[in-house]
Amino acid sequence: MSRTILVLADLRNGAVRNVTFEMLSAAKRLANGGTVIASIISNNGSTIDTAALAHYGADKVLVADDAQFENYVPDAYAAVLDAMIKEVNPNLVLMSHSAIGRDLAPKVAARFAAGQVSDIIDVTEDGGNLVFTRPIYAGKAFTKNTVAGEIVFATVRPNNLTAGEPDVSRSADKEVKVWAELSADSLRTFIKEVVKKSTGGVDLSEAKIIVSGGRGVKSQEGFKPLYDLAEVLGAAVGASRGACDADYCDYALQIGQTGKVVTPDLYFAVGISGAIQHLAGMSNSKVIVAINKDPEAPIFKVADYGIVGDLFDIVPILTEELKKV
Ligand code: FAD
Numbered sequence: 001m002s003r004t005i006l007v008l009a010d011l012r013n014g015a016v017r018n019v020t021f022e023m024l025s026a027a028k029r030l031a032n033g034g035t036v037i038a039s040i041i042s043n044n045g046s047t048i049d050t051a052a053l054a055h056y057g058a059d060k061v062l063v064a065d066d067a068q069f070e071n072y073v074p075d076a077y078a079a080v081l082d083a084m085i086k087e088v089n090p091n092l093v094l095m096s097h098s099a100i101g102r103d104l105a106p107k108v109a110a111r112f113a114a115g116q117v118s119d120i121i122d123v124t125e126d127g128g129n130l131v132f133t134r135p136i137y138a139g140k141a142f143t144k145n146t147v148a149g150e151i152v153f154a155t156v157r158p159n160n161l162t163a164g165e166p167d168v169s170r171s172a173d174k175e176v177k178v179w180a181e182l183s184a185d186s187l188r189t190f191i192k193e194v195v196k197k198s199t200g201g202v203d204l205s206e207a208k209i210i211v212s213g214g215r216g217v218k219s220q221e222g223f224k225p226l227y228d229l230a231e232v233l234g235a236a237v238g239a240s241r242g243a244c245d246a247d248y249c250d251y252a253l254q255i256g257q258t259g260k261v262v263t264p265d266l267y268f269a270v271g272i273s274g275a276i277q278h279l280a281g282m283s284n285s286k287v288i289v290a291i292n293k294d295p296e297a298p299i300f301k302v303a304d305y306g307i308v309g310d311l312f313d314i315v316p317i318l319t320e321e322l323k324k325v
Pocket residue numbers: 213214215216217239240241242243254255256257258259260270271272273274275276277278281291292293294297309310311312
């Protein structure tokens with residue numbers, strides 16, 4: 001069965017995030033010869049390079065470009081996406097399980113009286129139906145869901161669907177227009193100020209390697225060896241809530257049930273006990289390395305590699321050895 005699939009590009013500071021390519025690759029596979037459409041909603045939408053979107057599977061790119069899309073304004077984004085959906089009539093709408101996707105997907109799905117699946121990590125086909133896999137119980141189990149209806153919405157956890165090899169011979173038509181008249185009266189919320197918190201150079205939710213610290217790090221200064229290790233590895237730095245609550249680092253770094261959900265190739269849990277709420281955010285990492293002085297710490301149950309010892313001895317040794325590689 002061929003399908004029309006609309007993928008909302010996930011943008012950060014005008015750049016297309018990798019999860020977009022992961023969604024487009026999946027869309028290309030699931031379209032079965034149908035049409036894959038990428039959607040860009042941005043204050044600099046016309047200048048974003050759309051070639052890569054085509055390389056990963058987009059046949060067409062719909063662009064909304066307006067100064068008011070500098071920040072996420074729910075009513076504005078919903079109105080534009082609504083108009084794009086009405087124009088292309090997709091069977092499936094994919095967006096990233098980001099702060100925006102989590103808010104926008106149900107809002108727009110409700111407008112179409114459509115079903116929605118959140119935080120999917122896989123999507124396959126079974127007898128013409130799409131089967132979505134999503135983790136439940138803090139990642140301890142997985143459900144497979146099918147959704148009835150003409151149109152289905154899904155939000156996609158980054159780093160789980162595989163971005164295929166880009167086909168640089170592909171190109172896509174681009175349509176830039178005003179998709180919805182957005183008067184100030186029609187918008188019930190607007191942004192007055194944005195206070196940005198930095199998590200360092202590497203984006204935590206898209207990082208391939210994360211070095212994460214817990215209460216065992218003991219202080220803000222205690223994070224220094226973790227930042228040194230992260231720099232050598234080109235990794236992002238994360239944290240447990242224990243470390244954030246103790247004010248060793250900013251809450252922007254928190255990973256877990258009430259923090260960010262990450263799926264890197266390599267996750268270092270340093271001085272983290274491995275509470276279920278922390279595991280909810282990182283247990284799907286491909287390889288987990290735990291460093292903890294307590295051999296009974298629960299983190300070792302999910303770790304692929306465990307080092308029992310004092311992190312302040314081990315982390316600097318690791319950093320020095322990795323510098324030699
Ligand atoms: P601890 O449990 O105190 O563990 C510290 C570890 O460091 C210990 O295992 C210790 O052996 C080790 N250690 C100490 N010194 C050293 C050293 N020198 N060298 C090596 N190892 C050392 N937690 C999250 O992380 N993310 C969440 O999103 C989250 N959400 C929550 C939501 C709810 C509703 C609730 C109730 C809790 C939530 N928590 C969350 C908190 C969670 O239950 C734990 O309290 C928290 O994860 C513990 O953080 P920690 O592992 O850093 O600290």
